[in-house]
Amino acid sequence: MITVSTTDGVGLIELDRPDRRNALDVATCRELVDASARVRADGARAVVVAGTGPAFCSGADFGEVYGEDFLEALYAALHAVADLPMPVIAAVHGPAIGAGLQLALACDLRVAAPEAVFALPTARLGLAVDPWTIERLVQIAGGGTARSLLLACATVDAGTAHARGLADTLGDREAAFAMAADVATMAPLTLAYNKRVANAFGRGGHTEERDVRALQSAFEDCWNAEDIAEGRTARAEKRPPRFQGR
Known part of the structure; x- marks a missing residue:
């Protein structure tokens, strides 16, 4: 469900559940923890997090989101990515919704393809994200964008995300890898x-x-x-x- 590789100092962590639009279940979250440890052990100097198929990550897998193990597995995965010592770049194409947006926020930088969209519709579902996620969202995208996503359940397209700081640059997967390759040459x-x-x-x-x-x-x-x-x-x-x- 996750593929991992490191080439020329650039690690790749790729969600590979296209049939589920790369939704996160307990097993995938646990694999994210292992994948983070692997790119670190392999000596990656920059890491790209990406997804196969039409979505970066469509959110939590609703077949498991209400189970008692899901939250623990999700936040272990998010912090494993966020705590990597090297820069981590999210190559966001298509939806980054709910837990998918959380994963993008756990990364240090976000490259958004033209079809990327961001949303955190927890209030439409009676769910909630932890304070760390909200703090990270405010830090990255500002209070106005955070309130729009959290309180109005807005959907933010790539251009708006870039204008508001949620996306650092606009570009496709290749652009994300180019950024990572450049970062990998730095100290x-x-x-x-x-x-x-x-x-x-x-x-x-x-x-x-x-x-x-x-x-x-x-x-x-x-x-x-x-x-x-x-x-x-x-x-x-x-x-x-x-x-x-x-």
């Missing part, structure tokens, strides 16, 4: 640090002192890494840098 320690800080300070409320100290330590690690010398040498030699993540 891994810097990217991991940037992502960690953006996630920490993007949250509302107070950041714990111990977390600030850990982020400061990660900042110092970037400046003490071998990659900083490689970046300087490559610039002097007028060539692309070859970062090693150390």
Whole structure:
């Protein structure tokens, strides 16, 4: 139900349930956790999350959404994707609805094809998403878009999503892979640090002192890494840098 591969530093996690429009069931959510661990173990420096068939992910599989195991499996999957240290790019084509939008939000960047649509119609179904999802939505797309999706159950097309920040760029699957290939050439320690800080300070409320100290330590690690010398040498030699993540 999920295919996983890593080529030239770019990992691919692909939902492969086209007959169910890539809806998430318990098994698929658990496979997402395993897939996240695999691309990390394979040394991916950027990851693309995509879907086969006509949809990115049409949401939760309603054959299982009301079962007692579904919520636990879903949020384990979302956090496994969100917690990857490298940038994760969602290649969104067709619907990203409900849990599908949540999966797109768990990614760091979103490339939306012309046929992409985003919606979170929980209020039409008597369901709810967790506070982390809503906080992430507000952080990425802003309060106005979040309220439109949550309170009016609006459907947002690709152009509107891009204009409001929900999609970072417009393009097809190939464009998502091109972005990932470019990201994969960048300094891994810097990217991991940037992502960690953006996630920490993007949250509302107070950041714990111990977390600030850990982020400061990660900042110092970037400046003490071998990659900083490689970046300087490559610039002097007028060539692309070859970062090693150390």
